[in-house]
Amino acid sequence: MPQFKQFPLPDTAEGLTEADILTWHVKPGDTVTVNQIIVEIETAKAAVELPCPWAGVVTELLAEPGQTVEVGVPIITIDTDPGGAAAPAPAPVAAEANGTSSGKIGEEMPGGRIATLVGYGPKSGTAKRRARKDAPAAAPAAAVVAPPAPAPAPVVAPPAPVVVAAPAQTPGGYVPLAKPPVRKLAKDLGVDLHALTGSGPNGVITREDVETAVAAPVAAPAASFVDNGSRERRVPIKGVRKATAQAMVDSAFTAPHVTEFLTVDVTPMMELRARLKNAPEFRGVKLTPLAFCAKAIILAARRTPDVNATWDAAANEIVYKDYVHLGIAAATPRGLVVPKVRDADRMSLKELAVALDELATVARDGKTSPADMMNGTITITNVGVFGVDTGTPILNPGESAILALGAIRDMPWVVDGEIKIRKICQLALSFDHRVVDGQQGSQFLADVGALLAEPGIAITY
Numbered sequence: 224m225p226q227f228k229q230f231p232l233p234d235t236a237e238g239l240t241e242a243d244i245l246t247w248h249v250k251p252g253d254t255v256t257v258n259q260i261i262v263e264i265e266t267a268k269a270a271v272e273l274p275c276p277w278a279g280v281v282t283e284l285l286a287e288p289g290q291t292v293e294v295g296v297p298i299i300t301i302d303t304d305p306g307g308a309a310a311p312a313p314a315p316v317a318a319e320a321n322g323t324s325s326g327k328i329g330e331e332m333p334g335g336r337i338a339t340l341v342g343y344g345p346k347s348g349t350a351k352r353r354a355r356k357d358a359p360a361a362a363p364a365a366a367v368v369a370p371p372a373p374a375p376a377p378v379v380a381p382p383a384p385v386v387v388a389a390p391a392q393t394p395g396g397y398v399p400l401a402k403p404p405v406r407k408l409a410k411d412l413g414v415d416l417h418a419l420t421g422s423g424p425n426g427v428i429t430r431e432d433v434e435t436a437v438a439a440p441v442a443a444p445a446a447s448f449v450d451n452g453s454r455e456r457r458v459p460i461k462g463v464r465k466a467t468a469q470a471m472v473d474s475a476f477t478a479p480h481v482t483e484f485l486t487v488d489v490t491p492m493m494e495l496r497a498r499l500k501n502a503p504e505f506r507g508v509k510l511t512p513l514a515f516c517a518k519a520i521i522l523a524a525r526r527t528p529d530v531n532a533t534w535d536a537a538a539n540e541i542v543y544k545d546y547v548h549l550g551i552a553a554a555t556p557r558g559l560v561v562p563k564v565r566d567a568d569r570m571s572l573k574e575l576a577v578a579l580d581e582l583a584t585v586a587r588d589g590k591t592s593p594a595d596m597m598n599g600t601i602t603i604t605n606v607g608v609f610g611v612d613t614g615t616p617i618l619n620p621g622e623s624a625i626l627a628l629g630a631i632r633d634m635p636w637v638v639d640g641e642i643k644i645r646k647i648c649q650l651a652l653s654f655d656h657r658v659v660d661g662q663q664g665s666q667f668l669a670d671v672g673a674l675l676a677e678p679g680i681a682i683t684y
Contacts (some may be wrong), residue, residue, distance in 0.1 A: 226304040228277055228286070229297035232264070235271045235593060240404040241293045242266045244286045249299075253281045264292075265462040268597060269560065270589045276422045291461065293404055293430075298616065401428040405562045409433045413582035465560045474618045478534070478655040483616045483664055487672040488636050490646040495678050505573060512578040512648075513551075514607050515675060516628050520601065521547050521568045523670035528665050529598045530624035534646050541658055550602035550619060551579060551584040561602060561619055562586055562595045605630060613649040623658040626671065627651040648675070 232242060242264040249261045261281075265271075283300040286292050306390045368542045399410070399416035405428060409416050414436050421428035449627040453471070492515050524531045524547060533542040549567035553560055562585070564570070564578045585591050601623070604616050607630035614626045629649035636645035659667075674681055 225302050226279075227282065228279075228301050230261075230276055230299050230301065231295050231297050232292050233273070234294050235264075237264060239266055239294055239452075239593075241291055242271075244288050244290050244292060244298070245270060246288060247284055248282050249275075249284075251281050251283060255279060255281060255301065265557065266507050266593060266676055269591045269593050270557065271593065275301070277301050277303045280305040291650060304418055305459075326342075343498045356622050399428055400426055405433060408579075412437050462557060467559050470620050471617050475622050477620075478618050479657060480615075480618065480653050481656045481659075481661065481664060482651055482653045483668055484613060485650045485652075485668050485672045487646045487648050487650060488638075488645045489631060491677050491679075492675045493631065493646045499572075505576075508573055508576050509580045510572075510576050511579070512607070513603065513628065514572060514579055515678070516603060516605075516626070516671070517549055517551075517564070517567065517575050518572050518580065519671045519674035520603065520626060521551070522674060522681055523667050524601065525684060526670055527659075527663050527667040529663050530654060532621065532623050532658050533600070533621055534655060534657050544600050546600070548598055548600045550599035550622070550625075551582055552602060552604035552616075553583060555586050555589055555590075555591075557589055560591055560596060561599065562591045563597075563599045601625070605667065607631060607648070613651040615651060616653050618653060618655060622669070623655040624664070625653050626668075627653075650675075 235242075242628065243266075245263040245265050247262050249255055249259075255261060255275045256278045257276065260272045261275045263270055263272050272340050278625060279301040281299065282302050284298070285300065286296075292298055293392075305548070317473045357370075399419065400421055400423075401416055408414075408430060409428075412433060416433075417427055419428050419432050419436055422430045422432055475600060489512070492512070496510055496512070496515065500508075500510055511645070528543055531544055532546060535542050543559050546566055547568040549564040550561040551564065553562065562582050564575070567575060567578070570578065582591075585595075599619060599622055601617075602619050602625040604614075604625060605628045606614050607628050610630050612632075613629040614627050616627045627650065631646050631648045631650070633644050634647040635642050636647060638644075638645065650668060652664060652671075654664045
């Protein structure tokens with residue numbers, strides 16, 4: 224008999240609330256296998272490919288490309304027993320992504336749930352919700368609404384009854400029904416949920432309700448958005464761009480930034496780079512100035528560990544880290560991402576160069592995973608690749624320092640009292656003044672500059 228199962232959008236990264244559907248790799252009628260890639264989504268962190276948890280035949284795609292879908296909402300229906308007789312498909316259900324699964328994808332777990340990519344997928348049983356604020360008074364006993372049973376004898380059990388309880392009251396008054404992402408959206412837009420009447424099941428306030436409330440006062444000018452030959456183009460703020468913007472605003476207005484600058488003669492570094500490129504052990508390795516800068520930052524951080532620490536406001540602590548997860552700001556077609564080189568402090572110069580090259584390739588292809596962009600300790604932004612001399616970089620949230628590496632140019636420089644043409648580079652260090660004092664920031668920047676100006680002093684560290 225047909226067995227219709229719906230795959231809910233999983234939480235592919237810690238705290239994910241929604242994602243955009245980028246590309247479907249299947250269509251209704253296609254046969255799929257377990258762990259076959261069926262869709263590519265874009266989260267606030269990266270593009271992610273989702274595997275299918277079951278084998279069967281695709282019967283329906285529940286979300287269109289470009290659509291934003293909340294975590295737990297079904298995105299595809301699959302018939303896992305296409306050879307059986309026709310039977311009614313179950314009503315859509317919401318998933319409960321609450322932890323990680325110990326079972327295999329597609330395996331039925333205790334309680335009737337199915338193990339998905341993250342969590343256990345839809346949970347069987349009775350869904351309980353509080354009634355709307357303006358719901359009519361009911362008898363003391365809760366009303367039970369049961370859907371009509373399909374005729375004749377169904378081969379798939381009908382949906383469980385929905386129990387509508389009496390309106391819940393709290394000491395502070397009525398609490399509107401809304402999912403966490405909708406509550407956050409309302410807070411960001413300044414909408415009072417108490418003033419809204421939900422259009423969702425049982426009076427649940429939806430994202431559309433909030434957006435309608437915001438748009439209502441300015442509904443008249445909406446016609447100006449119509450494409451009537453205007454020389455303007457409007458693009459929705461989504462995915463990586465939305466997350467980057469929020470992170471930069473949070474960082475700029477949370478951490479007190481200080482930026483210092485240093486101009487360095489990196490001629491010795493460039494000469495060493497030319498020699499190493501011809502060495503047998505570096506053959507085939509893309510050895511860039513960024514690799515030397517990364518190594519210099521790692522060595523300098525040993526003498527100034529404050530730049531590799533984190534300000535934990537919630538715990539009222541400064542967290543010092545005995546490892547370096549080095550972030551590299553990378554421009555991609557989807558926007559700025561900052562993947563990490565894990566345990567960079569344990570790598571040799573050659574290993575760093577290889578890791579940086581691989582990281583850049585994955586980022587340009589849009590395949591950086593969410594896990595690879597989390598929990599960095601210090602970051603480099605290489606603005607020199609664009610021919611820019613320097614800038615005032617903004618800290619990544621949770622980090623205390625970021626270094627901008629400028630373009631390396633042939634410029635006049637005084638050497639032993641004489642003007643000569645040398646390889647000159649500008650560095651800019653931004654740091655969190657709550658963690659890093661001026662003396663510490665200056666010392667760190669001076670150490671990085673010294674290591675680039677004379678790589679041989681690295682043996683003294």
